[in-house]
Amino acid sequence: MTAHFVQVANAERLAADVMADVMTPPPPVDYLRWAEDNIIFTERESPLPGPYNRDLFFYFDEILRALSPDDPCRIVSVHKSAQLGGTVLANIFCGGSLAMDPGDFLYVHPTENNAQRWSKMKLVPMLKGTPALTKLFPMKARDGSDSVLYKERIDGKGAIQISGANSPASLSQVTMKRQVQDDLSKWEMNNAGDPETQADSRSQAHEFAKILKVSTPLVDPGCRITKSFEDGSQEKLYLPCPQCGHMQTLEWENFLANLDEDKPENSHFVCVDTECGGVIEEHHRPAMFKAAKLLELNGVEVWRSENPKAKRFHRSFHLWSAYSLLQSFERIARAWLNARGDPASEQTFFNDVVGRAYKTLGEAPPWEGLRDRAAKSDHPKGRIPVGFPIVTVGVDCQADRVEFQVVAWGRDYRRAVVDYGVFPGHISTKECWAFLDGLVRQEYANGYGRKIGMDLLAIDGNAWTEDVWGWAKRHLSSKVIMVRGVPSESAPLLARVKKERSRSGKLLSYSKRFYNFATSVLKMGLYRNLVKDDPLSRGHIALPRGLDDEYFRQLTAESRRAKRLKTGFIAYEWVKDPAQANEGLDTHLQAEAAAIKFGVRSMPDSMWDRYEADRERPPAEAQYEIEDLMAPGLPYVPPAPAAAPALPTKKLTKAKVRRGKWMNADG
Incomplete structure (x- = not known):
């Protein structure tokens, strides 16, 4: 008879192994x-x-x-x-x-x-x-x-x-x-x-x-x-100062105070110890790191x-x-010199380089102040002032009207409002299409008497998208684009809509000229620039005389407010006064989106030179007195040009806007 042996695990040993595994510290x-x-x-x-x-x-x-x-x-x-x-x-x-x-x-x-x-x-x-x-x-x-x-x-x-x-x-x-x-x-x-x-x-x-x-x-x-x-x-x-060893942080304000605009390569920090005041340059950093590391090993908190x-x-x-x-x-110095004066660029600089949140101007400037400043302007509504050779248009579609704003652009992110108007009718009507066709062809006289047409028009495609596209596709993509505002504060200033599809999943044809733009970032930049009084300052906005009060109310209709959520978290969003229309703001931002697409934010000086040489000169057919042409030693100043033909516009009142109505300019 053959004996069979069965090997049985030692239960006590297994338990000990498990216990050892559990009790052994990692x-x-x-x-x-x-x-x-x-x-x-x-x-x-x-x-x-x-x-x-x-x-x-x-x-x-x-x-x-x-x-x-x-x-x-x-x-x-x-x-x-x-x-x-x-x-x-x-x-x-x-x-x-x-x-x-x-x-x-x-x-x-x-x-x-x-x-x-x-x-x-x-x-x-x-x-x-x-x-x-x-x-x-x-x-x-x-x-x-x-x-x-x-x-x-x-x-x-x-x-x-x-x-x-x-x-x-x-x-x-x-x-x-x-x-x-x-x-x-x-x-x-x-x-x-x-x-x-x-x-x-x-x-x-x-x-x-x-x-x-x-x-x-x-x-x-x-x-x-x-x-x-x-x-x-x-x-x-x-970090310790390389000269005296005084412990200090590297602060942006210290660097800014010692930033050399003419020679950015010489920018530096200065020791905060007044008895030292030594210069802290880039080449000092490795040694400062090593010294801080040694101090840390010796128990000093860095x-x-x-x-x-x-x-x-x-x-x-x-x-x-x-x-x-x-x-x-x-x-760092060159990045600041390139960004300063333009709120959108400054935000990117403070976020990406200084590592600080950008302090927003959440409240719009008082509209009355803007109105009063515009009343003193030396350029009237419907005229392009000197120094702004690029022209863009923003169009906003409402249930019973379309509204438009014309903005001219110059160097250093400066802009000038040229015109604002309203036309009755829905975007789906033939009358509205005819009006918009005329807007695309409209020309405005500049300070030299030369007629300048628009370079790019951006129309709101968020509502009645198919109707908007029906009109837009009749024009070249280099002349007309569709835009849609997005509220995210981390969104790029302008980005093409990549995945606009029909319900069946088909990629829609208008997606190739449909762009999202960052409304929150542009609003913050607009409100910061609107308060700049110096016409030569970077980002200055020139306002014309002749605009109604309602335009300025609409331009400043929104503010960035805190909203406490059920979770206790506080979110911030742009809020409009429910009794106040805001199409003046919307159309301005749409015109800015068109300008960004056209390239005004990245246009090199050589391109500005070309546009100015082509557009900022008297028209060839202009006639002048022989004495003006031959006067020795005197700068030539062209005579005031004739007013540009006005588009059919409507004058809004606050009460009429609430009721969705309008009235003619003559009342």
């Missing part, structure tokens, strides 16, 4: 060491390829320490300028967490499109190029554990979910130990409420969760990352908090381009 989570051992930049990713260099990213050391489990804080906010390495910081936190302390990780972007792009262009290369992660994420699964927005460790011990803040479904029914809230300032309300509150709640169940909020700021008030920074410890990096009571729960850090060894002082 290895320390050291993001700095992990970055040095694993992060390698390619030439495509960085101008300085190679292994992660702490000397280049010295300012990240303390932030990475704050993200480790050894620091008791729960939230870490990084309020920064652009191109400072924020993505690198977030990737180290994400990749290091998945490798060293596995668990579920949430990475939230402003939109799902952003999330998909980051996954393909940043995450996948990191997983493939980092040996510590490649073996954990082979990315060959076909069972749902590997997709664009979800990737799971091969051992099932952790996963990363990539979400968009605009998708409440992706921010629900998940519990995450760690998360990154990227580009936080660009997050907008979704149909379930405040996405930041929704994302924060995903880590509520974890007592020792870590949430990294990182973003370049946008507009204040209402900037999410600015609010997060102010709620936290408000830490700034202090990151100093302005709100230390918040440090245990929420650490917040501010960084800007002056601290980056990849950004020269000269480039």
Whole structure:
């Protein structure tokens, strides 16, 4: 008889192994060491390829320490300028967490499109190029554990979910130990409420969760990352003066006071110690970083908090381009010289270079002041003043009328309002089409008596889109475009609508000449420029005499107001007085959108020279007195030209606008 032996597991030993596995403390989570051992930049990713260099990213050391489990804080906010390495910081936190302390990780972007792009262009290369992660994420699964927005460790011990803040479904029914809230300032309300509150709640169940909020700021008030920074410890990096060793921050105001306009390459900081006053130049930064690092090793705090009571729960850090060894002082100076005076460019500069939210002028200037200034203008309605050779038109469609505004453009973002009018009728009628055809052909006399036609017309295509397109397609795309305003403060000034499709999914033909424009950004810029009195100042708006009071009321009809939501979050939006029409504002912004499309914001001086030479001279057929032509030593001043033929316009009154009616100019 054959004996059979059965091997039975030792239950006591199994229990001991499990207990040992549970009781053994995890290895320390050291993001700095992990970055040095694993992060390698390619030439495509960085101008300085190679292994992660702490000397280049010295300012990240303390932030990475704050993200480790050894620091008791729960939230870490990084309020920064652009191109400072924020993505690198977030990737180290994400990749290091998945490798060293596995668990579920949430990475939230402003939109799902952003999330998909980051996954393909940043995450996948990191997983493939980092040996510590490649073996954990082979990315060959076909069972749902590997997709664009979800990737799971091969051992099932952790996963990363990539979400968009605009998708409440992706921010629900998940519990995450760690998360990154990227580009936080660009997050907008979704149909379930405040996405930041929704994302924060995903880590509520974890007592020792870590949430990294990182973003370049946008507009204040209402900037999410600015609010997060102010709620936290408000830490700034202090560096020793290269001359006297006095610890200080590099502040924009210090740099601006020492910015050399004639020689931007000589721009610098000055030591804040009055007894020193030494010059701090770009070449001093590496040595200042090394000295600060040594001071830190000796127990000196280089990151100093302005709100230390918040440090245990929420650490917040501010960084800007002056601290980056990849950004020269000269480039910072030139960027400011190019941006100053133009609100849209200034906003980009303060956001991307200084790392500060742009302080908005939310209230419109008083309309009475604008009216009084226009009454003293030396150019009348219907005339193009000298210095504004480009002409654009904005058209707004209402249920019973179309309204238009003509604006001329000059160098340095300056503009002049030329005309404003109203025509009765719906955009679908033949009479309205005939009027708009005439508007396209309309010419206005400039200060030299030369008749100038419009260069580009932008018509609102948001309402009655097919009717608008029916008229617009009868004209060249170089003469007529359709536009639609979008309220997002992070939207580009002008962007072509790429996915305008019919209900059947067919790409609509008008999408090729349909553009979104950033209404909020343009409104802020308009209101800042309207208060400029100096005609030579950058961005100045020349107003003509002869416009009705109603135009100025409409131009200043909106203001940016706070709105408290049910979640407690305060959102900001542009609000119109319900008793006041705002087509004067809308048509002006549409004309500006046309100007942006035409290229006035990026037109080189050589092109301005050509337009001025062609248009800013007397017409060839003009006749003058022989004495005028032969007077020696006197500058020639052309006689006043005849008034331009007026378009059929209507004079609005506030009461009539409310009732949707109008009245003729003669009453």
